[in-house]
Structures are given as C-alpha cells and as structure tokens.
Amino acid sequence: MTIVAKPRGTDGSLLASLPWTLAALAFALAPHVQFLPFWITGAFFVCASWRYTIERRRHALPPTWIRAILALLCFLGVLVTYSSISGVGPGSALLAIMAALKLLETRRRRDQFVLLFISVFLVMSSLLREQYLWSLPYLLLAVLLTMTAWLRMSAAESETMRQSFRTGSRLVLYAVPLALAMWIFFPRLASPFWAVPIDTGTASSGLSDTMSPGDISSLSLSSAVAFRVNFDNTIPAPRDQYWRGLVLQHFNGRTWTGDELTIASQPKDQIVFAGAPVAYTVTLEPTRQQWVFALDMPYAWSLARTNIGPQQQLWRMQPIDQRVAYDVISYTEYQVDREMSRSVRDRYLAIPARSNPRTVRLAQQMRASAGSDADFVEAVLMKFHEEEYFYTLRPPPLGSHSVDRFLFDTKRGFCEHYASAFAVMMRAAGIPSRIVLGYQGGEMNPMGDYLIVRQADAHAWTEIWLEGVGWTRVDPTAAVAPERIDAGISGAMLDGTAAAWGLLPPSALLHRLSLTWDAMNAKWNDWVLGYGPENQDKFMQWLGMDDPDWRKMMLTLVSLVVALVAVISLLLFLRNRPPPRDRATVLYQRFIQKTGVTISIGETPAAYATRVRSRFSADSIDTITSAYLDARYGPVDPAALQRLKIAVSALSHPHQQ
Amino acid sequence: MQGGNTLEQLPTGKDADRAALDRARKVLGSIILGKDKQIGLALSCLLARGHLLIEDLPGLGKTMLAQALARVLGLSFRRIQFTSDLLPADIVGVSVFRQNKGEFEFQPGPIFTQLILADEVNRATPKAQSALLEAMEEYQVTVDGNTRQLPRPFFVVATQNPADQIGTFPLPESQLDRFLMRLKLGYPNEESERMLLTGGDRRSMLNEIDAVCTPAQLQKLQEIASGVHMSSPLVDYIQALVRQTRASPEIDIGLSPRGAIALVAAAKAHAYVEHHSGVYPDDIQAVFAVVAGHRLQPAGNTSYRSSAELCQHVLDTVAIP
Known part of the structure; x- marks a missing residue:
C-alpha cells in the first residue's frame, strides 16, 4: 500500500467570497431556468452547495476522473435533450453546466474569475432569447452583483460589503455612457452579419389555420398581446375595427379550413376602394405563422416579402418569429369581386352531403319564404337576435353535426359557432x-394613445357574396351580442356585460397598472428594440448629421468613446489622487517637479534632500526642506511658509551634468 | 537640519534644561563612539518616560551605555546581573527580623534606584522577571503586602543577548510591550573602533564625567518633550502605519493602541532631542523600528528576516501625508 503524501482539503481562503460568486451565478442563471431542462438547474444547485460545503468543512475537491466523467455525462445530457449543441437553448444549457462543473475545480481566485466571466456570459445570453423591458434593470442588477462579487473576491478583508457595493456601482456607472454611445452610434445594418438560431420547438400562440368549435373561445381568456396599433390620425369606430387575418372556405361538417397560400394575380382589379383612407402602424408580436394582420381592407403595406392572397388575406413568405412593425393604409369602405365565375361561386357553396340536414332544411325553407337574398340574410340575423340564442365562453360540446346541434339544441356559442x-x-x-x-x-391605451389588440380579441366572422355587390362582411355575433362588437371584449369585460359570457371584469386599479405597463413596453419596443437602420438614420439626422452613413457613424463612435474614456480616466485620476490643498504641500510638490526626481513612497523630506542635494546647491535644498518641515509639520508659522515660497521660486534648474 | 525655533521660543528657565540635554548627548557621544543615532534614541526613550531594552551581542557597550546614561543624567544607578537562580527578593528586597527591636525591618533591594540595569534579563526565571515588570509598569513594588513607591524618575534599562538561547527564558510579548524601545547597538565603524583602541580606557573616563543635569531637570524635560507639537497629517501618518501593520500579510499581530501611543510619545521626545520645531516624518521613521519592532509578530511565511527589515517594509509602503 502506498501512502500519497499530498495536501488534501481546501484552505478555506475562498470562504468569504464564495457565497457572492454563487449568488452572482444564480442570479445570472435565473432568466434561463424556465427554458432549461430541469436537471441542469438541479445540477447547478447540487454543485453549488457541494462546493460551498467543501470550502466550509475544508474537504478536498473531487478528483479529476470524477469531474471528467461528470463533464462527459452532462455534455451527453445536453446532446440528448436538444439533439444539437448550437443555438440559444443548448448554448445556454452548456454555459450553465460549465458554471456548475467549474465550481468543482475552483481552487484559487483565478478560477473564481472564470466563474464570474461565465456569469457575465449567462446574463448576456439571456438577451438572445428575449429582450423584455424588465431585462434591462435585471441585466444591470446582475452585472452589479457580479461586479460586487468580483470586488469581494479581490478586496482586503477590512473592506466592508457597503464599500464593495459602492465601488461596483461606480464602475457600472462609468460603463453606462460608453455602452449608450456604442448602442446609439454603432452602425445598424439592414441584414445582420449573423443570425441567432431561434428555438423552433416553441408552440405558436394565437390563431391557428383551421377553425373548429371551441378554438377561439379558448383564446378569449388570454390577455397576451397580439399586436399594437398606432393610428396616424383618424381612428375608425370600434365596429369597423375588423383585423383581417386568414380566410377559410372548406367545410367538412365540423371544421373550416383554407386554401394553400397563393398570390393574387390582379389584386387591385378585384378591389374597389372608397371613402377615406386610414393610416396606421402595426407592431405584431411573434406568432410563428405567416398571417399579417391589417384592417379590412388593406390598400398598401410596408412589410417586406408580404403578399395579398386571392381572398384578400395578407401573408409573409417566412413565418413571423420576431416582433415586426409595419405601416399599412386601409380603406374601411370597399367592394370586392363584383364579378365571380360560376365555377368559383360553386366552391363557396359546397357543403358536405348528409351533414347538418336540419340546418340545410331550415335554410331552404327560410329562403323560400323570403323575397330576396337580402331579406333572407336579414331573417337569419333576426332569428339569432330574437330567439333564445346566447353568447358564451363555455358552450356545451357539440357532436358531428355541429351546426345542427348548436342551432336547434344547445343554442349557446361563441363567435365561431355563429359564424359557422x-x-x-x-x-x-x-x-x-x-x-x-x-x-x-381592441382597447385604446390612454397612456400611450395606441390600440392594444389581445388574443382575447380573436374573432371569426362571415363574408357573403351578393350579386352586384361582391363580398360583404356580415358578423352574426353582432346580432347576438352587439356590445361585443361595439365595445370590444375588453370594453365588455370592464362594464360587466362580459360577465354573462363567462368573463370576469379585472379590478380597475390592476387594469390601469397593466395598461401603464403595456404602454411602457410599447415604448421600449419602439425605441429600444426597434432601433434599426431606419430609426438610426432618423436619429442621426435629428442629431444634425447630414446624409448619415456607416463611416460617419463609426467616426463619431470612435471619437465619442475616446472622449468618454478620457473623461472617465480623468475622474478616476482626480478621485484617486485628491489635489493637495495644503499650501506648503503645493509648494513642495512644485519643488519636486523642479528637481525632476520623484519622491518615493515613505521617503521623508530629509531623506529626499540628501538624494537630490548633489544636483543643486545644497543650501537651497536645505532651506526648502527645513522650511517645508516647519511649515507643514511645525506649529503654525507663516514665516516658514514665506521662506518656503521664496526658496522654491528661487530654485534654478539642475546643474548641467 | 536647522531648528533654532524651539530654543528661541522657550523661556529662559527651559533654556538651561535644553542646554543640559544637548550637553548630555555630547558627553555620551564622547564615551560611546560613533553611536550618535542610538544615543539620541536612548535619550528619547528616557524623555518619553519609557524603559529601554538593549539587545545585542556581548562587548558592544550595552552596559557602558546604561551606566553612562545614569552618570550623565545624575541618576542613582544599580545593576542586577540576572541569572537563572535569581529570586524576586534579590530584586525588590526582603524583610529581615531584627531581634534587638523585635520587629521586621525592610531591607530595600537594588530596585530602589532611579536607573536600574537589568543585565541579561532573559536569563532569570519568569518569576524573577515579573518582579521587575511590576516595578516597570506600576513604579512601585509590593513586599509582604506592603506597597512601596520607587524613587522618581525611574528607568529600567535591560539587556539581552539574542545569540545565546540555551537556558534562557525569552520575554513574552506582553512583557516586551512594557519596554518603550528595543535598541541594537551594533558594531562601531572603522574610525570609531580605531579611536576605541587608541584612546583612553572608557571605564575610567566614565568615572570622570560629571552629571550635566539633575533628576528634577530631567522630569522637567520629560514634561516639555510630551508637549512637542504634532501636526494632524502626522497623526494620520501614524494611524496609516498602524493600520498597515494590521493589514499587511507579512505580519500576524499588528500594533496595539498602546503601541501607537508609544509611537507618538517616542516621536515627540525624538523631535525634542533633535531640535525639531515639531514632530517631523523623520522622527516617526527614526523611532518606528525601535518602538514597533519588538511588538510585531511576523507572519510565519514572511520573507523579511529581521524585525528591522519588516519595519522598513512597512515604512516603504505607507505614503507620508
């Protein structure tokens, strides 16, 4: 048996600073936790408490082979979980794992530095996922905590927590103008050099591309924002605010589906616009689908690679996986497809045979008794309005003949039931x-003067084609629950009418707060996240730069950074070397400058005098030294100060060697 | 350095005291050759009302310095050779039963003097050492329950040999702390040594010198020295030095507040001895090693071999305000 004489156990020197490092890491990890697989967060906490126990009890760190096995296992774990090691998800998972495992080999301060670097990286990588408004204060706080941990690590034991924190805050404060300058002036490119791979696994939210009973009512509880709208001047009345998305025309007895997305051949020929245009900007939250929402009926739009389909729906070539803003001009008065061929008309008349027989029979009877198509439409709407039909969020389940069941038996439904x-x-x-x-x-937000359209405002309505008129919007929901259309879901919810449909009104204060928060988020989106090439150009011009291009911006950036660094250095310099206020000291400093020999730390004036005596006349050096000692350290003696002044100004330049 | 200010400002009575001190220094310099700095420090120590520990090899004039100090300053002088069988009674005295009177009579020991030389203080047992140390701190001794005051001024000058460690009882830190200064004399330079070899016998010279001042004058000088001006930047300086001894990784135990007070007293006395108008940074630096050296405990892994080097390191790292 061999005895290995190796020093075991830690020396406990990191005990004081380790908790801060751990806190900084945990803080940096927190925004990732909801996206990371559970075992990674678990591994981090196990490693962190293990490492702390080791330091406390002076145990030895785990041997290399254990660490190697753990590293391999974790790497494989990430590979299995994500089946990839690139992208935001696996990348942040690997960073978190790295932090956890690095803890197990943190022996010295140098290793602790690495941990804090990882902490900074973790904070920054959370911005790759989403840049919310609260990300900014969180980021600042995380950086501050990391800085404090850093200072705790390298500070003398006598330094208090407060001092470390203050120093950390000061350093962060120095960095803020630099960061701001770089953010403003760094040239934005229309197409970035690199693209961050977005996690595609996340489910899409909002409308799906088919409609079955219950699809939309399930959305009505979601207060998530679908998009925000800034109107340029006129705001159309709520009953005209129909945000067109997709059009469905195939019915299988239960579910409505649409066509493949195609580009309309002659869109402008199909539509005749009338009345006054409405101009507005839509900021659409990511849907991971291709629909682009615009007010019925869009005339012109600014979003790139976006087309209008044959049924007047807007769609983009790529799914919308990042927030986009686009300008649209719409006309609320229009006529579409006044002429329609027989074959096309037949497609819009198809209903599966032997489905919903009761409905078909009822419709044919009602059409026969009505004089015209228009009268028939009126009669159907009257039926919805006058008979015992209810608008509700929680409609009873329907069987295969869903329309029959709804129309004759349950008589309770949400917009999709009525539309269908x-x-x-x-x-x-x-x-x-x-x-x-x-x-x-949607709801007007008085804080920011813009319209919030939430998922709860999702809606389905009907368009019918009338001879000589073309496609006409008819919203049967308006016949059942007119307040849904006039006030919108939010309005109905606030005034209490929505309670009958199963929606409870929020507390007024909470609602106000949420509106304020939404307004702040909207500003954040506009000004910070939306600071792209266009906004930058505008801002540069506002700053007085004519014809801004990337060269001018780079030049401004570099000179600004140099100036800021100079100012900060000056601040630091003044801070660490406070100007001597004592008259005698000022004069003595002048003397030292004249001699050209620096005085070293802890060197007394007398010792300095013997050092420089050979280079000057010994008398003047002695006079200056003794006058300085008397003036600075003796009892109050204005004569000594006077002597010092005269002697220093009389001192001539050093003897030429 | 010129420094006539203090002299000129002093009233006439103090003038004489000042002159006596200068004369004392001159006379001491003529006996202990080439050790002007150490003589200045020893005088500062006595002016600051402190006890003096001289640590050096035999034959470098430790005893001579102590005797000369007593002689010049007109102090009564006794010498105790510390040995391992020395008893406390041998220091403080003993009560003897007088048969003719039928009562105990106190026979004062050698400690009842104004300047006592405790030669090779580390040879005696801790018990004997502590008898001396009570006297140093309290200026009194207690025998058979009776407390007796010692004459004033009262100084202890102790010597010890650093090289000789066998059969010694090194003074613990708490007792080292009672000595204001620990001095090393060191070898004389070539010139002084030549004068020693060719000049007259120092011991007979010692017997010929006269006292240049009286104990009363010495007490007055102590009074004046404690009143020397100390500017606030230098108080900052002393605080910075003390802080540095506590924070430095080279030092385990830094200066105590008592050590800092000793530093102030010694610096003031040194400034007075050196004719400075107030305490100068040089005064603090001059006394720092001898005042702080024996009070600091170097760290186990320090790279500084002696306390003097350690003290110089501290001085080199603290800026003078």
Missing part, C-alpha cells in the same frame, strides 16, 4: 359564403 352556422345556412340557401379569422376591436 351563418355561413352554412347561407351556402344551403345558395349564397356563397366564407369565414374570416382575425381580431375585432
């Missing part, structure tokens, strides 16, 4: 019809 039933009745009576999915209404 109305469209089927129209088709049964020979009137072409289709379903439009989108949003209706």
Whole structure:
C-alpha cells in the first residue's frame, strides 16, 4: 500500500467570497431556468452547495476522473435533450453546466474569475432569447452583483460589503455612457452579419389555420398581446375595427379550413376602394405563422416579402418569429369581386352531403319564404337576435353535426359557432359564403394613445357574396351580442356585460397598472428594440448629421468613446489622487517637479534632500526642506511658509551634468 | 537640519534644561563612539518616560551605555546581573527580623534606584522577571503586602543577548510591550573602533564625567518633550502605519493602541532631542523600528528576516501625508 503524501482539503481562503460568486451565478442563471431542462438547474444547485460545503468543512475537491466523467455525462445530457449543441437553448444549457462543473475545480481566485466571466456570459445570453423591458434593470442588477462579487473576491478583508457595493456601482456607472454611445452610434445594418438560431420547438400562440368549435373561445381568456396599433390620425369606430387575418372556405361538417397560400394575380382589379383612407402602424408580436394582420381592407403595406392572397388575406413568405412593425393604409369602405365565375361561386357553396340536414332544411325553407337574398340574410340575423340564442365562453360540446346541434339544441356559442352556422345556412340557401379569422376591436391605451389588440380579441366572422355587390362582411355575433362588437371584449369585460359570457371584469386599479405597463413596453419596443437602420438614420439626422452613413457613424463612435474614456480616466485620476490643498504641500510638490526626481513612497523630506542635494546647491535644498518641515509639520508659522515660497521660486534648474 | 525655533521660543528657565540635554548627548557621544543615532534614541526613550531594552551581542557597550546614561543624567544607578537562580527578593528586597527591636525591618533591594540595569534579563526565571515588570509598569513594588513607591524618575534599562538561547527564558510579548524601545547597538565603524583602541580606557573616563543635569531637570524635560507639537497629517501618518501593520500579510499581530501611543510619545521626545520645531516624518521613521519592532509578530511565511527589515517594509509602503 502506498501512502500519497499530498495536501488534501481546501484552505478555506475562498470562504468569504464564495457565497457572492454563487449568488452572482444564480442570479445570472435565473432568466434561463424556465427554458432549461430541469436537471441542469438541479445540477447547478447540487454543485453549488457541494462546493460551498467543501470550502466550509475544508474537504478536498473531487478528483479529476470524477469531474471528467461528470463533464462527459452532462455534455451527453445536453446532446440528448436538444439533439444539437448550437443555438440559444443548448448554448445556454452548456454555459450553465460549465458554471456548475467549474465550481468543482475552483481552487484559487483565478478560477473564481472564470466563474464570474461565465456569469457575465449567462446574463448576456439571456438577451438572445428575449429582450423584455424588465431585462434591462435585471441585466444591470446582475452585472452589479457580479461586479460586487468580483470586488469581494479581490478586496482586503477590512473592506466592508457597503464599500464593495459602492465601488461596483461606480464602475457600472462609468460603463453606462460608453455602452449608450456604442448602442446609439454603432452602425445598424439592414441584414445582420449573423443570425441567432431561434428555438423552433416553441408552440405558436394565437390563431391557428383551421377553425373548429371551441378554438377561439379558448383564446378569449388570454390577455397576451397580439399586436399594437398606432393610428396616424383618424381612428375608425370600434365596429369597423375588423383585423383581417386568414380566410377559410372548406367545410367538412365540423371544421373550416383554407386554401394553400397563393398570390393574387390582379389584386387591385378585384378591389374597389372608397371613402377615406386610414393610416396606421402595426407592431405584431411573434406568432410563428405567416398571417399579417391589417384592417379590412388593406390598400398598401410596408412589410417586406408580404403578399395579398386571392381572398384578400395578407401573408409573409417566412413565418413571423420576431416582433415586426409595419405601416399599412386601409380603406374601411370597399367592394370586392363584383364579378365571380360560376365555377368559383360553386366552391363557396359546397357543403358536405348528409351533414347538418336540419340546418340545410331550415335554410331552404327560410329562403323560400323570403323575397330576396337580402331579406333572407336579414331573417337569419333576426332569428339569432330574437330567439333564445346566447353568447358564451363555455358552450356545451357539440357532436358531428355541429351546426345542427348548436342551432336547434344547445343554442349557446361563441363567435365561431355563429359564424359557422351563418355561413352554412347561407351556402344551403345558395349564397356563397366564407369565414374570416382575425381580431375585432381592441382597447385604446390612454397612456400611450395606441390600440392594444389581445388574443382575447380573436374573432371569426362571415363574408357573403351578393350579386352586384361582391363580398360583404356580415358578423352574426353582432346580432347576438352587439356590445361585443361595439365595445370590444375588453370594453365588455370592464362594464360587466362580459360577465354573462363567462368573463370576469379585472379590478380597475390592476387594469390601469397593466395598461401603464403595456404602454411602457410599447415604448421600449419602439425605441429600444426597434432601433434599426431606419430609426438610426432618423436619429442621426435629428442629431444634425447630414446624409448619415456607416463611416460617419463609426467616426463619431470612435471619437465619442475616446472622449468618454478620457473623461472617465480623468475622474478616476482626480478621485484617486485628491489635489493637495495644503499650501506648503503645493509648494513642495512644485519643488519636486523642479528637481525632476520623484519622491518615493515613505521617503521623508530629509531623506529626499540628501538624494537630490548633489544636483543643486545644497543650501537651497536645505532651506526648502527645513522650511517645508516647519511649515507643514511645525506649529503654525507663516514665516516658514514665506521662506518656503521664496526658496522654491528661487530654485534654478539642475546643474548641467 | 536647522531648528533654532524651539530654543528661541522657550523661556529662559527651559533654556538651561535644553542646554543640559544637548550637553548630555555630547558627553555620551564622547564615551560611546560613533553611536550618535542610538544615543539620541536612548535619550528619547528616557524623555518619553519609557524603559529601554538593549539587545545585542556581548562587548558592544550595552552596559557602558546604561551606566553612562545614569552618570550623565545624575541618576542613582544599580545593576542586577540576572541569572537563572535569581529570586524576586534579590530584586525588590526582603524583610529581615531584627531581634534587638523585635520587629521586621525592610531591607530595600537594588530596585530602589532611579536607573536600574537589568543585565541579561532573559536569563532569570519568569518569576524573577515579573518582579521587575511590576516595578516597570506600576513604579512601585509590593513586599509582604506592603506597597512601596520607587524613587522618581525611574528607568529600567535591560539587556539581552539574542545569540545565546540555551537556558534562557525569552520575554513574552506582553512583557516586551512594557519596554518603550528595543535598541541594537551594533558594531562601531572603522574610525570609531580605531579611536576605541587608541584612546583612553572608557571605564575610567566614565568615572570622570560629571552629571550635566539633575533628576528634577530631567522630569522637567520629560514634561516639555510630551508637549512637542504634532501636526494632524502626522497623526494620520501614524494611524496609516498602524493600520498597515494590521493589514499587511507579512505580519500576524499588528500594533496595539498602546503601541501607537508609544509611537507618538517616542516621536515627540525624538523631535525634542533633535531640535525639531515639531514632530517631523523623520522622527516617526527614526523611532518606528525601535518602538514597533519588538511588538510585531511576523507572519510565519514572511520573507523579511529581521524585525528591522519588516519595519522598513512597512515604512516603504505607507505614503507620508
């Protein structure tokens, strides 16, 4: 048996600073936790408490082979979980794992430095996922905590927590103008050099591309923002705020589906615009789908690679996986497809045979008794309005003949039920019809003067084709629950009418707060996240730079950074070397400057005098030294100060060697 | 350095005291050759009302310095050779029963003097050492329950041989602390040594010198020295030095507040001895090694071999305000 004479155990020297390092790491890790697999967070906490126990009890660090095995296992774990090692998800997972495992071999301060570097990286990588408004204060706080941990690590034992924190804050404060200058002036490019791979696994939110009973009512509880709208001047009335999304025309008895997305051949020929235009900007939250929402009926839009389909729906070539802002001009008065061929008309009349027989029969009877198509439409809407139909969030489940069940038995439904039933009745009576999915209404935010459209505002309505008029919007929901259309979901919720549908009103204070928060988020999106090439150009021009290009911006940036660094250095210099206020000291400093020999730390004036005596006349050196000692350290003696003054100014330059 | 200010400002009575001190220094310099700095420090120590520990090899004039000090300053002088069988009674005295009177009579020991030389203080047992140390701190001794005052002024000059460690009882830190200064004399330079070899016998010269001042004058000088001006930047300086001894990784135990007070007293006395108008940074630096050296405990892994080097290191790292 061999005895290995190796020093074991830690020396406890990191005990004081380790908790701060751990806190900084945990803080930096926190924004990732909800995206990381559970075992990684667990591994971090196990390693952190293990490391702390080691330091406390003076145990030895785990041997290399254990660490190697752990590292391999964790790497494989990440590979299995994500089946990739590039991208934001696996990248942050690897960073977190690295922090956890690095803890197990943290022996000295140098290793602790590495940990704090990882902490900074973790903070920054959380910005790759999302840059919320609260990300900024969180980021500042995390950096501050890391700086404090850093200072705790290298500080003398006598330095208090407060001092470390203050020094840390000061350093962060020095960095802020630099960061700001770089953010403002660093040239923005229309297409970035690199693209951060977005996690594609995340489920899409909002509308889906089919409609079955219950699809939209499930959205109505979500207060997530779908998009925000800034109107340039006129705001259309709530009953005109139909945000067109996608159009569905195939019905299988239960579910409505749409066509493949295609580009309309002659969109401008199909649509005749009338009335006054409405101009506005939409900031659309990521949907991971291709729909682009605009007010019925869009005339022109600024979003790139976006087309209008044959059914007047806007869609983009790539899914919308990042927040986008686009300008649109719409006309709320329009006429679409006044002419339609027989074959096209037939497609909008198709209903599956033997489905919903009761509805078909009812529709045919009602059409026969009505004099015209228009009268028939009126009669159906009257039926919804006057008979015992209810608008509710929690409609009872429907069987296979969903329209029959709804129309004759349950009589309770949300917008998709009414839209579906109305469209089927129209088709049964020979009137072409289709379903439009989108949003209706929204809430004006008085804090920011813009419209918030939430997922709860998702809506389905119907369009019917009338001879000589073209496609006409008919919203059967308006017949059942007119307040839903006039006030919007939020309005109905606030005034209490929505309680009947199953939506509870929020507390007024909470609602106000949420509006304020939303307004701040909207500003953040506009000014910070939306600071792209266009906004930068505008801002540069506002600053007085004519014809801004990347060279001018780079030049400004470099000179600004140099100036800022100079100012900060000056501040630091003044801070660490306070100007001597004592008259005698000032004069003596002048004397030292004249001699050209620096005085070393702890060197007394007398010792200095013997050092420089050979280079000057010994008398003047002695006079200066003794006058300085008397003036600075003796009892108050103005004569000594006077002597010092005269002697210093009389001192001539050193003897030429 | 010129420094006539203090002299000129002093009233006439103090003038004489000042002159006596200068004369004392001159006379001491003529006996202990080439050790002007150490003589200045020894005088400062006595002016600061402190006891003096001289640590050096035999034959370098430790005893001579102590005797000369007593002689010049007109102090009564006794010498105790510390040995391992020395008893406390041998120092403080003993009560003897007088048969003719039928009562105990106190026979004062050698400590009842104004300047006592405790030669090779580390040879005696801790018990004997502590008898001396009570006297140093309290200026009194207690025998058979009776407390007796010692004559004033009262100084202890102790010597010890650093090289000889066998059979010694090194003074613990708490007792070292009672000595204001620990001095090393060191070898004389070539010139002084030649004068020693060719000049007359120092011991007979010692017997010929006269006292240049009286104990009363010495007490007055102590009074004046403690009143020397100390500017606030130099108080900062002393605080910075003390802080540095506590913070430096080279030092385990830094200066105590008592050590800092000793530093101030010694610096003031040194400034007075050196004719400075107030305490100068040089005064603090001059006394720092001898005042702080024996009070600091170097760290186990320090790279400085002697306390003097350690003290110089501290001085080299603290800026003078």
